[in-house]
Amino acid sequence: MHCFTFVAVSILVFTFTLSASDALTTNMTKNLKVLVSSNDFAESGIKILEEHFTVVKSRYFGFNEEGLNENMQELMNLIPGCSALIWISHHPITKELLDKAGPQLKIVATASAGYNNCNVPELKARGIKLSNTPNVLSAAVAEIAVSLMIGAARRFTENLDQVKRGEWEGIGFQNMLGQDLRDSTIGIVGFGGIGQATAKRLVGFEVGKFLYSGHRERPEAKNFGAELVPLDTLLSQSDFILLSAPLTDETRHMINKTSLAKMKKNAIIVNVGRGDLINQDDLYDALKNKQIYAAGLDVTTPEPLPKDNKLLTLPNCFILPHIGSATVRTRNDMAELAAKNVVNALYGRALISPVLP
Incomplete structure (x- = not known):
């Protein structure tokens, strides 16, 4: 009985210590900016990011002509100084966008299983982590x-x-x-x-x-x-x-x-x-x-x-118009996984679904 009590108390103290440490770290990471590249990213993913970081979101749609024109210009303006980029687009990540970001960009988290549009060689050359969202879709x-x-x-x-x-x-x-x-x-x-x-x-x-x-x-x-x-x-x-x-x-x-x-x-x-x-x-x-x-x-x-x-x-x-993952539950799951990968990357933890760890 005494042994059980000791173990239970130890677990509680350990849990509290971790929570207090995370809270302190979160206060320190609020100055880190995360750029969300499209105005239709699921709110459940935004909430996860906002618990830890300052979230900057494009006003524009990340797809079609709007994604290529108005949105890309918006991203070029918003990305300087950002530590993470959530990529929601079928358009490619350009070298120019990464140049604008600067050396503090640590991770690109794409909200998709495929990542052929994420410029993997360039990210790898710059030492930027890349994650995707397999399995949940x-x-x-x-x-x-x-x-x-x-x-x-x-x-x-x-x-x-x-x-x-x-x-x-x-x-x-x-x-x-x-x-x-x-x-x-x-x-x-x-x-x-x-x-x-x-x-x-x-x-x-x-x-x-x-x-x-x-x-x-x-x-x-x-x-x-x-x-x-x-x-x-x-x-x-x-x-x-x-x-x-x-x-x-x-x-x-x-x-x-x-x-x-x-x-x-x-x-x-x-x-x-x-x-x-x-x-x-x-x-x-x-x-x-x-x-x-x-x-x-x-x-x-x-x-x-x-x-x-x-x-x-x-x-x-x-x-069909590329609707494979287009359900409420799946898109929320994808957004949340992308957000959690960003959290892990900026806290120095292992990515959940790494492409470039």
Whole structure:
């Protein structure tokens, strides 16, 4: 009993000491500035940052033309003297912006899983830490991946057009027939968090088998009976091909005229990774000529896709406006993780999700 009391008191004293130390440190860090690069960052992330630092937020949207013009100029004005940058944008971080920041910039925390627009070589050369927000968005993106598979396989683009025109061709017994997920072969390029979360959701659709490609075997693949195969094998055997790989020099335009020619005629390709994983001109030709069955895209190049883009003329291409992680819960989780990475970096602690630790 006495031993238990001693341990309990010790824990309380230790907890109090840590809390008092953190409070003292927080008072000392209030003079550190954190720049939030877009006016739509979730409030839950802002609150975490404001507990520790002075938060400076852009008045402008970090995306589209506004992100490239008004917002970028605003950031150039606000970033001098900042110790951290929360990056919410599909535009790249420029060398000029980092020059404006000055040497006290310690971390860039991107509120996304992908970080191909974060100028990694430049950050590394300057000794600036980089974090991202993987895993917290896997479930939401997986839901969109499955939605795109269904949408492309069941010809949503054509069928929605029928509803708008009031001409329901699908009423006929042999009209507007689609493809089944049941008993199909699913090939996943990028069997990380999103790829695995998608496989988990597809199990309930009674798919036939899973294939995946990559540089190494994934222990988690055993949970799905998924088989590691060369990319060419995956392309030639899969009914559905999911791209959930990061964009790198190796993966850029990995889907092109040559790789499309290896796919089945009934193949459906789905992209939830980055637009530049696919050469869109080659994809257009393959879809137009019915070389493959259909495509479902949540990411494109550029974003937004211009309304006169030729992919939008195809009945067998189902496109969404990059909404993979767009749920209230997921965007809050992403904002909070980005904010916590900043807190850890500026307190000298290890990053939670490091890219450049």
